[in-house]
Amino acid sequence: xxxxxxxxxxxxxxxxxxxxxxxxxxxxxxxxxxxxxxxxxxxxxxxxxxxxxxxxxxxxxxxxxxxxxxxxxxxxxxxxxxxxxxxxxxxxxxxxxxxxxxxxxxxxxxxxxxxxxxxxxxxxxxxxxxxxxxxxxxxxxxxxxxxxxxxxxxxxxxxxxxxxxxxxxxxxxxxxxxxxxxxxxxxxxxxxxxxxxxxxxxxxxxxxxxxxxxxxxxxxxxxxxxxxxxxxxxxxxxxxxxxxxxxxxxxxxxxxxxxxxxxxxxxxxxxxxxxxxxxxxxxxxxxxxxxxxxxxxxxxxxxxxxxxxxxxxxxxxxxxxxxxxxxxxxxxxxxxxxxxxxxxxxxxxxxxxxxxxxxxxxxxxxxx
Numbered sequence: 001x002x003x004x005x006x007x008x009x010x011x012x013x014x015x016x017x018x019x020x021x022x023x024x025x026x027x028x029x030x031x032x033x034x035x036x037x038x039x040x041x042x043x044x045x046x047x048x049x050x051x052x053x054x055x056x057x058x059x060x061x062x063x064x065x066x067x068x069x070x071x072x073x074x075x076x077x078x079x080x081x082x083x084x085x086x087x088x089x090x091x092x093x094x095x096x097x098x099x100x101x102x103x104x105x106x107x108x109x110x111x112x113x114x115x116x117x118x119x120x121x122x123x124x125x126x127x128x129x130x131x132x133x134x135x136x137x138x139x140x141x142x143x144x145x146x147x148x149x150x151x152x153x154x155x156x157x158x159x160x161x162x163x164x165x166x167x168x169x170x171x172x173x174x175x176x177x178x179x180x181x182x183x184x185x186x187x188x189x190x191x192x193x194x195x196x197x198x199x200x201x202x203x204x205x206x207x208x209x210x211x212x213x214x215x216x217x218x219x220x221x222x223x224x225x226x227x228x229x230x231x232x233x234x235x236x237x238x239x240x241x242x243x244x245x246x247x248x249x250x251x252x253x254x255x256x257x258x259x260x261x262x263x264x265x266x267x268x269x270x271x272x273x274x275x276x277x278x279x280x281x282x283x284x285x286x287x288x289x290x291x292x293x294x295x296x297x298x299x300x301x302x303x304x305x306x307x308x309x310x311x312x313x314x315x316x317x318x319x320x321x322x323x324x325x326x327x328x329x330x331x332x333x334x335x336x337x338x339x340x341x342x343x344x345x346x347x348x349x350x351x352x353x354x355x356x357x358x359x360x361x362x363x364x365x366x367x368x
Contacts, residue, residue: 025325027320027321027325027326027327028325028326028327029326029327029353030321030324030326030327030328030353031353032352032353032354032356034326035321035326035327035328035329035352035353036352036358038321038324038326038328039281039319039321039328039350039358039363040363042280042281042321042323043281043363043364045279045280046278046279046281046364049248049253049279052248053227053248053253056200056224056227057138057195057200058193058195058200058201058224059201059224060139061138061139061150061193061195061200062152062193062201064136064137064138064139064140064143065134065136065150065152068115068120068136068137068143109124109127110127110128110129110130110131110132110157111124111125111126111127111128111131111132111133112124112125112126112128112132112133112134112135113125113132113133113134113135114134114135114136114148115134115135115136115137115148117143117146122134122136130155130156130157131153131154131155131156131157132153132154132155132157133151133152133153133154134151134152134153135148135150135151136148136150136151136152137149137150138150138195138196149195149196150193150194150195150196151192151193151194151195152191152192152193152194153191153192153193153194154189154190154191155189155190155192156188156189156190157186157188157189158186158187158188159184159185159186159187160184160185160186160187160208160209161182161183161184162182162183162184162185162209162210162211162212162213163180163181163182163183163211163212164180164181164183164212164213165178165179165180165181166178166179166181167179183213185209185213186205186207187206187207187208187209188205188206188207189203189204189205189206190202190203190204190205191203191204191205191222193224200224201222201223201224202222202223202224203220203221203222203223204219204220204221205219205220206218206219206220207219207220207233210266212266212267214262214266214267215233216233216235216236216240217233217234218231218232218233218234219231219232220232226248226249227246227247227248228245228246228247229244229245229246229247230243230244230245231243231244231245232244235260238261238262238263238264238266238270239259239260239261239262240259240260240262241257241258241259241260242256242257242258242260243256243257243258244256251279252277252279253278253279254277254278254279255275255276255277255279256274256275256276256277257274257275258272258273258274258275258276259272259273259274260272261273263290268290269289269290270288270289270290270291271286271287271288271289272286272287272288272289273285273286274286277322278364279322279323280321280322280323281319281320281321281322281328281363281364282319282320282321282322283317283318283319283320283331284317284318284320285315285316285317285318285331286315286316286317287314287315287317288314288315291314292311292314292315295307295310295311296346306335306344306345306346308333308334308335308346311333311346312332312333315331317330317331318330318331319331319350319360319363328350328352329350329351329352329353329357330350330351331348331349331350331351331360332348332349332351332357333346333347333348333349334346334347334348334349334351334357334359335347336359347359347360347361348360350363
């Protein structure tokens, strides 16, 4: 059942990013002092936008649904996407571009489920092969009164079987081994969320994939007034364009518009060129995620020193404040020393015009 909810809610949560091309004049370089003030004000605005969105009944009830299963998926997942600037930027970019592999085999049974307040489990009350419906309390008040007043329905489910390599623990060798496994991932889905009979969220999802599960086309949307979300991917060969959008009414809150170049194996992302916006901050430029990640992996596996010159040659990105059309600073790799264990590793920093810098994770308030 827990994996079932990950299917339902991942379809909802992966769309929490946005897209819109700026047509303003070129941004101007801000002085270090002004840049540091503006970036901290922007960080507070981002946190406020997230908290406001997550306070909507639709999203808070979905988060409560997953808490009933012992997880806190929605809020942590959405926050991770909103603040997708963790230390490992290449992996962050790749995770934005790649859809999650949602296993039909790991869903448990499809059908109609009701939350049982005595056992605190979901009981299957009717089977199905094409849909899932879950009745549950929308919040703590309804939980206390034993009232299943919320309903989440996922229907029109169609799946595609793919073959992927996964790590499995081999008890004979005492190590992990790679094995070929089949997974069923969704090609289509329609999601409806109701509270007390009223629809508070609707979503549609359609996608096509290679045999390895790499998306070659995607079209998804979510509507939960006053918020709207869309996500699109299209292209051919090894070249694709990814666009995502989140709006509160007519105001764009988040966005991305990226030209994506895959390697010939259609798995490694050779280059990403475009922007990623969490209003009012925008990262604009290009990066070669696979080259960066390969260097990181090589040092971790074989030892040696991180080559910051090489890493910084694999990207050219600026942090821009869209509200005042000003450049906060450039993004560069710097060596970070962990205060607890003294270990050093490359992390991305926002470098101001005077050479001083702040860690990007600190700028976005997402922690290291």
